[in-house]
Amino acid sequence: xxxxxxxxxxxxxxxxxxxxxxxxxxxxxxxxxxxxxxxxxxxxxxxxxxxxxxxxxxxxxxxxxxxxxxxxxxxxxxxxxxxxxxxxxxxxxxxxxxxxxxxxxxxxxxxxxxxxxxxxxxxxxxxxxxxxxxxxxxxxxxxxxxxxxxxxxxxxxxxxxxxxxxxxxxxxxxxxxxxxxxxxxxxxxxxxxxxxxxxxxxxxxxxxxxxxxxxxxxxxxxxxxxxxxxxxxxxxxxxxxxxxxxxxxxxxxxxxxxxxxxxxxxxxxxxxxxxxxxxxxxxxxxxxxxxxxxxxxxxxxxxxxxxxxxxxxxxxxxxxxxx
Numbered sequence: 001x002x003x004x005x006x007x008x009x010x011x012x013x014x015x016x017x018x019x020x021x022x023x024x025x026x027x028x029x030x031x032x033x034x035x036x037x038x039x040x041x042x043x044x045x046x047x048x049x050x051x052x053x054x055x056x057x058x059x060x061x062x063x064x065x066x067x068x069x070x071x072x073x074x075x076x077x078x079x080x081x082x083x084x085x086x087x088x089x090x091x092x093x094x095x096x097x098x099x100x101x102x103x104x105x106x107x108x109x110x111x112x113x114x115x116x117x118x119x120x121x122x123x124x125x126x127x128x129x130x131x132x133x134x135x136x137x138x139x140x141x142x143x144x145x146x147x148x149x150x151x152x153x154x155x156x157x158x159x160x161x162x163x164x165x166x167x168x169x170x171x172x173x174x175x176x177x178x179x180x181x182x183x184x185x186x187x188x189x190x191x192x193x194x195x196x197x198x199x200x201x202x203x204x205x206x207x208x209x210x211x212x213x214x215x216x217x218x219x220x221x222x223x224x225x226x227x228x229x230x231x232x233x234x235x236x237x238x239x240x241x242x243x244x245x246x247x248x249x250x251x252x253x254x255x256x257x258x259x260x261x262x263x264x265x266x267x268x269x270x271x272x273x274x275x276x277x278x279x280x281x282x283x284x285x286x287x288x289x290x291x292x293x294x295x296x297x298x299x300x301x302x303x304x305x306x307x308x309x310x311x312x313x314x315x316x317x318x319x320x321x322x323x
Contacts, residue, residue: 070099070118078116101137122149125194129153130167133160139189139198142181150176150189150196154203161312162289164199169287173197177308179259180231182252187263187307199312201229201258210283210315212238222320223280228258228313244320248272258313264305275318276304283315 068076078100100116119138129135129151139152155161168175173195178188181200189196205211206227216222222244226235233253239245248267250260260266260275261282267275282294282303291314294300303310 067115067117068100078118123194127151127168127171127173127195127197129197130164133164134203136200136202139178140181141188146186146190148189148191148193148196148198150193150198152178152198152200154200156203157205158207158285158291158314161199161204161285161314164197165285165287165289168197171195175199175308175312177201177258177262177312179256179262180254182255182259201227201256201312201314204229204314206283206315214239214242214244214320220322222322223317224320225281225315225317226257228256228261228283228316230257231255232257232260239320243322245323246275246318247278247321248275250275257316261304261316262306262308262313278319279304279316280319281317282313284311284313286311 068078070077077096096116099119101119102116126149130153134154134156136152136154138148139150140147153164155164165175167173174193175197176188176199178198178200181188186193188198204227206229209225211227212230213225214222215224224235224239224244231254232250235246235257236253246267248269250266252266255266261279262276264274267273267277279300280295282300284292284294284303286292292311294303303313306313
């Protein structure tokens with residue numbers, strides 16, 4: 001129920017908008033809020049309330065949008081996340097990538113979690129991304145305790161990736177592959193290393209059977225070729241309904257397969273080893289953009305746990321077991 005004074009205020013405001021009613025209609029006897037029969041005080045009080053409301057709105061705007069006003073002129077340079085007009089024509093992102101970057105901030109943006117905020121200043125020598133290759137902003141690890149100025153690029157195919165490597169070579173940049181940004185230390189890069197481009201296969205599509213292909217062999221055993229940018233969850237969604245599993249697995253369903261194989265981590269059960277032990281072939285890209293299939297154990301053993309030092313792993317063939 002509304003307080004009596006609030007009802008009186010509404011009554012007086014409505015009455016004043018219809019002309020000048022009799023005094024007894026404007027201010028019922030014995031009730032406050034109208035200051036007698038003087039409409040001037042009511043108007044002054046309304047103006048004061050409006051100014052206070054505007055001040056609160058301005059404070060709320062600054063509190064929520066100050067991270068989008070890069071030059072502190074009161075005009076936000078960073079708008080909302082765009083699904084169509086982002087960093088390039090291949091996908092969404094922040095529409096002003098020169099000043100703004102994407103950050104995940106739940107409950108802080110109108111599109112939940114998708115925020116475009118001002119880029120902090122970077123030291124000299126920071127790499128710039130190759131035009132036309134999707135730029136997801138600056139590389140940060142998932143714990144957000146390693147924040148860098150390195151562009152986080154996501155090529156869509158072999159052609160994009162080869163162009164990115166050529167661009168990096170011409171600029172003298174280092175190319176560092178990243179998986180799902182789980183890196184706790186400076187394994188990919190850190191804030192102190194200039195001239196680094198970080199490459200992710202999150203948007204990458206492999207050609208033909210290297211995107212996904214299941215081969216069942218006599219006796220029930222099978223193998224699968226799969227995009228190295230896929231996560232373990234994406235692979236399991238394909239093979240588990242068919243009763244096939246990797247001989248070993250990790251609890252982290254969101255790790256990218258290429259990152260799992262290129263590091264000395266992930267996997268291990270009572271009667272099995274790390275996941276990388278069950279890779280039987282690899283499709284890789286070398287520093288000059290050429291593609292190579294690695295199928296000899298004498299060479300493959302160097303690509304396991306290679307941390308991206310030999311090239312970028314694009315596709316993997318795993319041994320599977322029925323269960």
